[in-house]
């Protein structure tokens with residue numbers, strides 16, 4: 378009896394054959410990223426045994442203290458992707474500028490952006506973390522590659538996904554034809570398809586936000602959360618539950634799996650910054666995945682994927698998840 382399991386490789390080959398959405402070079406890119414995620418998963422799973430927990434003693438471009446695993450994950454993704462000939466350059470949360478593929482390797486037509494290990498504050502306490510990635514095409518018409526080539530709105534992505542390093546190691550990705558989920562079978566060493574066409578319920582009773590920031594929120598966000606907290610006797614007429622893992626990958630995976638709304642809104646602690654999360658390698662890939670699964674993603678005023686970036690590490694306010702809830706919060710911003 379032939380195996381009924383479909384590996385990531387077989388899924389990508391079949392998708393390529395069926396709808397041409399995955400040209401050969403993009404299929405190669407996605408397989409290389411998945412292989413890098415497997416290696417990151419092995420490193421994460423070692424924990425203290427691998428002497429890789431704790432601070433690296435350095436800061437990243439965001440001014441955040443780097444963990445050893447942040448740097449390891451970044452290096453794994455760079456080394457896995459630089460020689461294959463599918464990329465022109467990469468950009469990472471952990472690096473100030475872009476990483477242009479060295480001349481000793483062939484240059485490709487894709488640009489890869491990633492947050493190599495999102496949720497770093499959870500690494501040392503054994504809570505789920507993950508890798509987020511986004512793929513753009515290098516603009517044609519000029520030789521070489523510059524940072525400006527990366528500054529494309531999220532609607533121009535050709536692939537996006539994340540890998541959650543949790544009780545399972547799960548890869549979720551889209552190339553614009555719905556969202557597919559793969560779980561790592563460590564015995565085979567392969568990502569196995571477990572779900573296609575993931576769908577987010579349009580309504581939810583579960584919100585995800587860091588409540589400790591409540592006093593800093595803008596009125597529309599405060600109004601929305603107050604209504605949720607008022608429960609069935611309040612204007613929403615139903616009780617809500619709250620989850621906040623402080624790992625965007627884990628919160629988004631829960632929402633893609635069972636619905637919910639995730640919010641990291643602007644707040645007045647740093648009024649000059651539009652938000653904490655990054656547009657290019659957190660909000661854009663997650664926003665496209667959420668939309669491809671039937672949800673919505675805005676910054677409170679406009680669709681995340683329509684935002685024209687002005688710099689590589691641009692921050693943004695993020696409201697994403699179950700469509701009807703995101704539309705409600707966004708409508709409060711417009712009143």
Ligand code: P6P
Nearest residue numbers: 495496497498587623624625626
């Ligand atoms: P806070 C992790 O550092 C992260 O970038 C996201 O993964 C997560 O949703 C958010 O920040 C958590 O932020 O302020 O609650 O620690």
